[in-house]
Structures are given as structure tokens and as C-alpha cells.
Amino acid sequence: MSTPLRDAVQLWYLHEHDVDDVQAAAYLDLLTADEVERYHRFRCESAQRQFLLARGLLRSTLSRYVPVDPQAWRFATNGHGKPFVVAPQTYGLQFNVSHTRGMVCCAITQDRDVGVDVEWLDRRVNLGIADRYFAPSEVDQLRRAPQEEQQRVFLRFWTLKESYIKARGLGLAIPLSDFWFDLPENHPPSVTVAASQNDRSDRWQFFEQEFTSKHRLAVAVEERHGRFPEVMCHRAEVCI
Numbered sequence: 001m002s003t004p005l006r007d008a009v010q011l012w013y014l015h016e017h018d019v020d021d022v023q024a025a026a027y028l029d030l031l032t033a034d035e036v037e038r039y040h041r042f043r044c045e046s047a048q049r050q051f052l053l054a055r056g057l058l059r060s061t062l063s064r065y066v067p068v069d070p071q072a073w074r075f076a077t078n079g080h081g082k083p084f085v086v087a088p089q090t091y092g093l094q095f096n097v098s099h100t101r102g103m104v105c106c107a108i109t110q111d112r113d114v115g116v117d118v119e120w121l122d123r124r125v126n127l128g129i130a131d132r133y134f135a136p137s138e139v140d141q142l143r144r145a146p147q148e149e150q151q152r153v154f155l156r157f158w159t160l161k162e163s164y165i166k167a168r169g170l171g172l173a174i175p176l177s178d179f180w181f182d183l184p185e186n187h188p189p190s191v192t193v194a195a196s197q198n199d200r201s202d203r204w205q206f207f208e209q210e211f212t213s214k215h216r217l218a219v220a221v222e223e224r225h226g227r228f229p230e231v232m233c234h235r236a237e238v239c240i
């Protein structure tokens, strides 16, 4: 396994507008029959394209770090839908993908849980969701922010919360009020997890990034052997 995965999370992102139809078709050739079938089942064209670009990006990115053909990777999903590598060997690889309008991304690392979420910043936001589902301290932080900042703060919480539930692999089976973030100025965000979750808050580290003014992303990554990895960001191109 190449060193870049042992002590780092390699985060690759792809702007949809960087991919033309020929390149997208080349990505389709990387997919298994099951994935192609899933691709054709999408009714919504933008969701279909995001799925294709995310799978193509994932396959070609895994093959940057391990000498395996992009077509050869086989994935299975846990009971909550989180995909993981099952063949040709697992190599300890851990990954997570996320897609939103205009961007797909994947985070890859080794032997530690990882979750990623990217959101489009111009999406319509219903702040009432926070009142209903977020933890009280998050609602409080949100309401104390200046009004013009509230959408941005909401999407910070949203991407961070998604990254955590995706790193755990449990998705929305984790109540969103069972863990809460602090967003201190000039420090990375930190999480507190309720005792009912049987998790250690201090085993998680979070990384945030805003790409242009349109996309915000958060990564949750697990500590191993007392160490957190560095998160390295790369803009991907389809090289086929």
C-alpha cells in the first residue's frame, strides 16, 4: 500500500462541468453490470450523472493508490447502505463518496473510518430542520449567528453531521440530536457524542473546505494508534 494512504486522507473532487460526454461515457465502461443497471434505473438525469461520476471517480482514484484496474474493484454495502471494498483484496482501504449539484468527491484512506459530505451552497435551506432535528446547542449557535450568516452556519452543521453519520456507516439511524458540534473561531470543529451512542467523541477529527463560493465539504476521520491523518485535497480530471 502506498504511504499516501497510511497517514493521510486523500480527498479527490471533480467539478461536473469539467467532464464532457465522451469522458462520462468512458466512466460508464468502468462500471460493473450491476452498477450499469443501477445507472439506467435513475429517473432523474442529474442524479444519474452524479452517480456515474462518483463511481468513476471512486474506481479511478482507488487505482491511483493500489495497482488494480479501475474496472476490477468490487464493492458491497453494509446494512445501512455504506459501500466498502470486497475484492480483488480489501487492502485495508476505506472510502466514502458524496455528490451534490455540480460536484462529486471521494475520500480514501487506510484502516480508519472516514465519511465525507459535499453540499451545494445555493440550495434552499429550511432552518426549521435545525429546530426539529439538530441538538439544542447547535440550534442555539445557529440562532445567535447574524441572520445573513445563518444559511452558511446551517450548512456547516449539515455537512459536519453528515460526515459523522457517514463515517460511522449508520446514516440516519443515528438521531441527529445524539451528537453536536462546536464551531470555535480559528480552531477545527469538535464533536460531542451522547453516551447512548457508545462512541468516543475524541476519536474523531473534522476537516472543512469551501470550494469557490458554491460548494462546502466536510470530512470526518477516525484516529488510529493515537494519530490523526492529514487531509490532502486534489482536483480530479477524467484521464481516459
Ligand SMILES: CC(C)(COP(=O)(O)OP(=O)(O)OC[C@H]1O[C@@H](n2cnc3c(N)ncnc32)[C@H](O)[C@@H]1OP(=O)(O)O)[C@@H](O)C(=O)NCCC(=O)NCCS
Pocket: 050, 051, 054, 080, 081, 082, 083, 096, 097, 098, 099, 100, 115, 116, 117, 118, 157, 158, 159, 161, 162, 165, 166, 167, 168, 169, 170, 171, 172, 176
Ligand atoms: C444516505 C446518506 C448516508 C447520505 O445521503 P446524501 O447526503 O443524500 O448523499 P451523499 O451524496 O452525501 O452520499 C451518498 C453516498 O454515500 C454512500 N452511502 C450510502 N449510505 C451510506 C451510509 N449509511 N454511510 C456512509 N455512506 C453511505 C454511498 O456511496 C452514496 O453514494 P452512491 O449511492 O452513489 O454510491 C444519509 O445520510 C441520508 O439519507 N441523508 C439524507 C439527508 C439528510 O437528512 N441529512 C441530514 C444531515 S444533518
